[in-house]
Amino acid sequence: MSFYIRVFSQAEDFPSLSAICDELLEEGYEFSTSPGKEEPDFKIQDWESMVFQYNPESKPVFLERNTINGEDNLFKEEQKEFLDEVKALPYSKGQKKAVEILKNTVQIYAFEIDEDITEEGWEFLESILDFLCDATDGYVQVDEEGIYGQDGNLLVELE
Numbered sequence: 001m002s003f004y005i006r007v008f009s010q011a012e013d014f015p016s017l018s019a020i021c022d023e024l025l026e027e028g029y030e031f032s033t034s035p036g037k038e039e040p041d042f043k044i045q046d047w048e049s050m051v052f053q054y055n056p057e058s059k060p061v062f063l064e065r066n067t068i069n070g071e072d073n074l075f076k077e078e079q080k081e082f083l084d085e086v087k088a089l090p091y092s093k094g095q096k097k098a099v100e101i102l103k104n105t106v107q108i109y110a111f112e113i114d115e116d117i118t119e120e121g122w123e124f125l126e127s128i129l130d131f132l133c134d135a136t137d138g139y140v141q142v143d144e145e146g147i148y149g150q151d152g153n154l155l156v157e158l159e
Contacts, residue, residue, distance in 0.1 A: 001115045006078075007010040007129060009107035009136035012067070017047050023131045027053065029124055054124040059114035059127060060101045078108055082141070086156055094155035098147045101139045101155075109138070 003094075017033070024031060031097050034051040034087040035041035052061045066075040079102060086098045109132055111125065133150065140148045 007138040
C-alpha cells in the first residue's frame with residue numbers, strides 16, 4: 001500500500017533532474033534513478049517523472065510533476081479536489097492561507113511513498129522535499145495529515 005506527499009509549488013521555475021540529484025549527492029546520499037543520468041530522458045528540460053531508489057532492499061520513491069499548463073487534466077483535478085476540501089473546512093487563518101496556496105499553485109510534485117518506508121527513506125525524502133520547497137516556493141501536503149506552512153507547522157488538517 002502507498003500514500004502520497006505533494007509539494008504545491010507557487011513558482012513556474014523548477015529544478016532539473018540533475019539539480020535534484022546533485023543536491024542529494026551533496027547531502028551524502030547514494031541512490032539510483034530512472035531515468036539514469038546517461039539516458040536521454042534525464043536531460044529533458046520539461047521533465048514529468050522520476051524514480052528514486054535509495055536502498056535496493058526498499059521500494060523506490062516515485063515522483064511525478066504536473067503543471068498548470070500540462071496536457072492532461074491531472075493538475076486541475078488535484079487542485080480542484082484539494083480546494084474543495086479546504087474550502088469546506090471551518091474558517092481559520094490556516095484555512096485561508098491553504099486556499100491561497102492552492103489557488104496560486106502552478107505545479108504539483110506528487111511523491112508516491114510505500115507505507116513501509118524506512119527511517120533512511122524518510123530522511124532521503126525530506127532532503128528532496130526541502131530542496132523542492134526552497135527551489136519552488138512550495139508547501140507540503142501529506143495524505144491523512146494536511147497541508148503544512150513553510151515553517152513546518154500544520155496549516156490545515158485533511159483526512
